[in-house]
Amino acid sequence: MTGSSVSVPGGAPGGAPGEAPGAVPGGANVTPRGTARDDAARRHLWGHFTRQSAWDAGVPTLVRGEGHHVWDAAGRRYIDGLSGLFVVQAGHGRRVLAEAAARQAGELAYFPLWSFAHPPAIDLAERLADLAPGDLNRVFFTTGGSEAVETAFKLAKQYWKLQGRPGKYKVISRNIAYHGTTHGALSVTGVPGFKAPFEPLVPGAFKVPNTDIYRASEDLRDDPKAFGRWAADQIEVLIETEGPDSVAAVFLEPVQNAGGCFPPPPGYFERVREICDRHDVLLVSDEVICAFGRIGSIFACDDFGYVPDMITCAKGMASGYSPIGACLVSDRVYEPFAHGSTTFAHGYTFGGHPVSAAVAMANLDLFEEEDLTGRVKENAPAFRSTLERLHDLPIVGDVRGAGYFYAIELVRDKVTRETFSGDDAERLLRGFLTPALFEAGLYCRADDRGDPVVQLAPPLTVGQPEFDEIEQILRGVLSEAWTRL
Structure with missing residues (x-):
């Protein structure tokens, strides 16, 4: 879950650094006291x-x-x-989404994807792969965004081990960026107040500056392209400082949520892609918030012209009518898992749930019908x-x-x-x-x-x-x- 708290009375936290505010004002918008x-x-x-x-x-x-x-x-x-x-x-x-859930529940309410498959998951995986850019043709289902990021984190580490490079385990993300609440995803997260109560976290997570041009130095503030180049280059500086043979992946949201909707400056993602390719580092596009039309396209990397190695997504996939998330994986990253006894020893009981997958398919139908x-x-x-x-x-x-x-x-x-x-x-x-x-x-x-x-x-x-x-x-x-x- 890349979004964590909201401005509603009592529905948001307060007190610890980094929390989003919330307070109960009293009055008609709360359930009356004593009921x-x-x-x-x-x-x-x-x-x-x-x-x-x-x-x-x-x-x-x-x-x-x-x-x-x-x-x-x-x-x-x-x-x-x-x-x-x-x-x-x-x-x-949207009754059509509720009805899709009811139909699927009446036919096959549940079966896991552990060694088995079912039609809703197959159909949704094919549809997402068709919608994704480049060769992101494999879909690993989860039940939400934190699990999708956790999946990408673990997958990146195992991928490099299978490539004979077990030292590539470190991950890079941006300051103030939020990537989820599970221990791995929280380690990728860059919000100190969210992390402190649960430390020590997973080792090897490093942070670079985000793309907040409003708070950039004056010499960069008036030149978005120069600022974008500078911000992207900080990733390369960190990769070279830690050593390219130790860095597995870079996790970036197309538009960073925490801190307040930081869009990428011109040329930023083009430069990041070049840096990742040059140093053999995987690029993960965390689109838990930004996918499914929030920025414009089904996948926001298309809005900004880059093709990542993995996409994490969740929130808008079923418009909230049933929980579901996914990690989309490129052919390159999937390839070493396609042979022999190699297994990604990772999964979730409700990942790719039949009802959720059916609702997601109906939701994507709405996207097409209503453009x-x-x-x-x-x-x-x-x-x-x-x-x-x-x-x-x-x-x-x-x-x-x-x-x-x-x-x-x-x-x-x-x-x-x-x-x-x-x-x-x-x-x-x-x-x-x-x-x-x-x-x-x-x-x-x-x-x-x-x-x-x-x-x-x-x-x-x-x-x-x-x-x-x-x-x-x-x-x-x-x-x-x-x-x-």
């Missing part, structure tokens, strides 16, 4: 990435979704500005320009992203780019923005895993009316936030 369900939630349910004390005033409970809206237990409606958790690409309430990727490509400039209206607010420093995936960075001073930190960030994000945005009817994310941002990733079905509504809610809440500083 049997609220009491049960507070006694028994452990929220993910959640400050559990935030539920003392009541548990925010969502009960229904339709299109790009969700409703809470009190009947209040909210725009789903984050697609649940970067997941619900096709929108809520959801074309819709994103057509409307993305309007989404950007609508959000860029917020530049007139003194608290808005930067608006960045791609496709239907954007962040608004908040600053104390637009000229100096002074950020909020410590108590200021706690007061601004957790104390005001998180509850205020939700109260205003917008479910999104206020995040402080880097500099404070508000993130948006609505369902791919929205258009200009929803862009306008989101902008108006943000304008009102951010304007009030500025008066409270």
